[in-house]
Amino acid sequence: MTTHTRYNPKSAWIMTALLTALAMINFLDKIVIGMVAVPLIAELHLSPAEFGLVAGSFFWLFSVSAILVGFLANRFPTRWILLAMGVSWAVLQLPQAFASSAVALLVCRVVLGAAEGPSFPTSVHAIFKWFPDRHRNLPVAIINQGAAMGMILAGLAIPLITKHWGWRMNFFLLTAIGVVWSVLWLCFGREGTLDDAPRAPGAAAATKVKTKAEAEAAGVPDAQRQPYLRMLTDRSVLCVFLLCFAAYWLLGQTITWLPTWFENGLGFSGVTAGRCFALVILAIAMGNIGLSWLSQRMLNGGATSRQARVQLICVAMIVAALLLIALMLVDLSAAAKVVLYAVAGALPAVCLSVTPALLAEMVPTAQRASMVAINTAVASLGAAISPGVMGRIVQAYGSGTSHAYEIGFVVGAALMIGVSLCALRWLHPARAQHALKDAAAAVTA
DSSP: OOTGGGOOHHHHHHHHHHHHHHHHHHHHHHHHHHHTHHHHHHHHTOOHHHHHHHHHGGGTTHHHHHHHHHHHHTTSOHHHHHHHHHHHHHHHHHHHHTOOSHHHHHHHHHHHHHHHTTHHHHHHHHHHTTSOGGGOHHHHHHHHHHHHHHHHHHHHHHHHHHHHHOTTHHHHHHHHHHHHHHHHHHHHOOOOOSTTOOOOTTHHHHHOOOOHHHHHHTTOOOOOOOOHHHHHTOHHHHHHHHHHHHHHHHHHHHHHHHHHIIIIISOOOHHHHHHHHHHHHHHHHHHHHHHHHHHHHHHHTTOOHIIIIIIHHHHHHHHHHHHHHHHHHSOOOHHHHHHHHHHHHHTTTHHHHHHHHHHHHHSOGGGHHHHHHHHHHHHHHHHHHHHHHHHHHHHHHOTTOHHHHHHHHHHHHHHHHHHHHHHHHHOOHHHHHHHHHHHHHHHHO
16 A cells, blocks of 8 residues: 555544644743733843743753654654643643742743653654655644744733733633643544554564565655764755754744833833734744745645755745844834734744655655654754843843844844855755665665
C-alpha cells in the first residue's frame, strides 16, 4: 500500500483542527504575560528589564524539552505525548494565578515553558503522519493560525477580564480551557496512518521489507538513518535554523512587548491596546495563511522547493525588515504605526509554517521529529533572548516613548536581513537531500 492510498483527508483535517486548538491554547499561555504586563509590573514593582527577564524565562527550558521530547516522538505515539502536554499546561496555570513575587512568577514561567516547548515540533510530526509532502504547507499553516487565534482572543478578552476581575483571573480561565482540550483529545485524538506511524519497539526489523530502491519506487521516503552531527552541520539545515531563529526573535518581541508599546509608547488605553494587538495578529494570520497557500500553489505548479519555500521566505523577511526600519525613520501617527507593524509582522510568519516541510525534505523520516524539535529549540532561543534585549533598550531610552521600542524592532530587522541573505546563498533543499543521502550511502557501503 502506498502513501497515496493511505491518505485520508477527512481524518487528517479533524486532527488538524484539534492540533490547531492546541496551538491556540499554547499561545494564550505565552501571550497572557504580555497582555497583563502593565498591571503586573505595577503590582509586583518590576522594572522594564526585570519584566523582560521574567517574560523571556518562558523559553529558558523550552529548547531543552523540545529536543528531549522530539527524540521520544521518533519512537512513541504522539497521541499520548500531546495528551500529557495538554494536562500539564492546565495544571501549571494555577501557580501563576497565586504568584506574589517576580521570583515565583519566573519559576512558574520556566516550568510552563519546559512543558510547552515540544508542542510545535510534536504537532508537526503528528500532522505529517496524515499528509503527504506536497500537502503539508497548508495544514502546518493552519495549525499556526491556532497560534494567531490564541493571540487575537488574548487581545480581545484578556484586557476586559483584567479590567473586571484582575489579571490573575486569566490564569484560572486558562486552566479550564486546557482541561476541556485534554478531554477532547483523549476522545478523538488518533495516530497518523502514513508510512511513519509509530511501531512497537522491536517491530522495525520485522517491517523492513523494502530495499531503498523499492521504497523510492513505491513513493515511500527513504528511512536510512544518518548521523546527527552530519545533519546538524549541513549548510542548508543550519540556514533553516537561522531563519527560524530570526522569526522567533520577532515573535518574542511581539507577544511580550507589543501590548506595552501600544499602551505606554503610543498612548492607547489598555482595552484599545488589546484591540490593536488583535488586529495586528489578524493581519499576521492572514499573511501567514496567504503566503503558505502561495507556496503550496507554486509547488503544485512545478516550482522547486527552493523557489516556492526558500526564496519566498527570504523575500518576505527582507521586506518585513525594511518596513520595521521605516517604522523608526518615518514620522507617522500612532494608528499608521500600528498598520505598518501589522504588515511587517505578517510577512516573516510564513517561515514558521514552511520550514518544517523544508526540513522534512532533507532529513530521514525516522529522524524527522527530533530534527524539527532541534530546529524549534534553536529557534526559540530567539524568543528567549529578544524580550530581555528589548527590555534593556526600553529601560535605557524610556518606556514612555515610542522611539525606544522602535529601536528594539530595528535590531530584529537587522537580524532578519542577515539570515535571509545567508539562506539565499546557501539554502538548497535538493542539494542537501542528495548530499545527506550520499553521505549515508558512503557510511553503509
